[in-house]
């Protein structure tokens with residue numbers, strides 16, 4: 001492990017911000033730096049930290065991959081702009097959908113998203129910017145999980161012995177690498193991020209693709225996006241850890257206008273959990289489930305079946321892909 005953890009109880013957010021701004025300024029000097037903003041807590045905190053250190057010498061890109069929730073790209077970009085940082089919105093939807101074409105396997109879908117992001121879109125933006133410094137929101141847990149072999153986080157390069165300056169011509173700066181998520185949230189709050197960002201519920205990197213069984217086409221993502229908006233609206237007051245909608249692949253027999261109609265199936269999941277390691281389904285009132293079913297079948301085109309997942313994690317996972 002490169003550096004020791006700064007525990008939440010030992011963190012003074014103001015001092016941390018000051019020290020990291022100084023370190024970023026020293027490292028970058030008079031040059032420019034780039035970073036990618038996703039709207040998650042880590043990348044939002046990095047954006048504001050680096051903006052404080054570098055001002056308009058920081059170039060921040062928000063890559064619209066076409067697989068986010070309703071209105072999410074515009075909402076994230078305008079929120080961060082309101083905090084003072086300049087953000088460029090890059091429309092890369094076609095590239096992501098091209099890469100996902102014909103892919104049914106969960107791991108292949110995840111890989112297609114990672115490759116399109118790093119090898120195609122972001123690397124092109126970094127090269128075009130001429131910057132030699134790249135800021136990333138790697139946190140302590142990412143390093144731990146990579147070293148333990150649990151997850152191969154794409155943002156861990158130095159820890160894997162990869163010299164980015166030598167291999168790619170740029171240096172990676174990771175200001176949050178000594179913090180875990182609660183400490184990152186505290187820094188985000190001190191930086192003036194709105195609570196909707198620093199306390200944001202988890203959302204997977206592969207976004208809505210993690211909630212489509214089978215091929216994630218533009219049309220099928222649009223359906224799960226609509227279903228997700230309904231679930232998030234209806235379950236907002238339930239205090240759940242996370243709630244989501246999944247679009248299944250099977251066609252389900254149903255009835256429409258007095259005729260047999262093979263329609264779509266949406267599965268709703270709503271989780272109680274502390275840390276996402278284990279989770280159990282929230283005991284939702286039946287009236288809430290009925291309202292979900294009524295809205296899904298009337299508002300999401302083609303839906304004839306709505307189910308609620310009652311299995312725990314493990315053996316289930318929280319997402320479907």
Ligand code: XMP
Nearest residue numbers: 202203204205206242276313317318319320
């Ligand atoms: P699972 O499905 O593994 O999810 O039980 C546990 C938690 O992690 C989130 N999740 C992800 N987060 N990239 C992420 O940043 C991913 O690829 C990813 N997959 C799952 C999930 O939403 C849940 O909170």
